[in-house]
Amino acid sequence: MGRWRPPAPKSSAYITPAGFAVLQQELKDIWVHRRDVVKALAAAAAEGDRSENAEYIYRKKELGSIDYRIRYLQKRLPELNVVRETPKVDGVYFGATVEVSDESGETRSYRIVGPDETDAKTSLISMDSPIARALLSKRVNDEVVVKIGEKTATLEVLSIRYEAASLDKPTEE
16 A cells, blocks of 8 residues: 555646647647557557567556546646736736846746646746746836745846737747
8 A cells, every 4th residue: 555645736727828729739649649559559469468568568558648648638628717818917927927137147037827838948937836926916126035945045027028929829839
């Protein structure tokens, strides 16, 4: 019997239209991939002894992970709220691209998005992350204290912008 863990806290159900389109496309693509895996699994099963058939075991595990992702997406997509409008205020809210400066003068830019579309490589951070939570409702020139674990950092908000096109149209990759 495994060790009991409390359930993870429920993440925010907000997403940009571009992020929603990406998840919908992923669901379509994964169904196509599943069909191919099922064919490969059937071919591996036809080879005989399944207990020592590495291909069969691998495809069975792959099919399980695909089915898990499909179930997740089918449950998650209907409960997401697509945010299509930019706020009419000059503070930091969902969809904002915020440029900040730390104590050493290094500047970084973050875009606050939903938890389902975060990407550290492109500086898309979840609205549930400690940095985004600290930045929410702040204005230009405000100082923000961000506490991540035992570390504390002070950031200054340099600029805030909303890209209406990025909230309205899905991006092509």
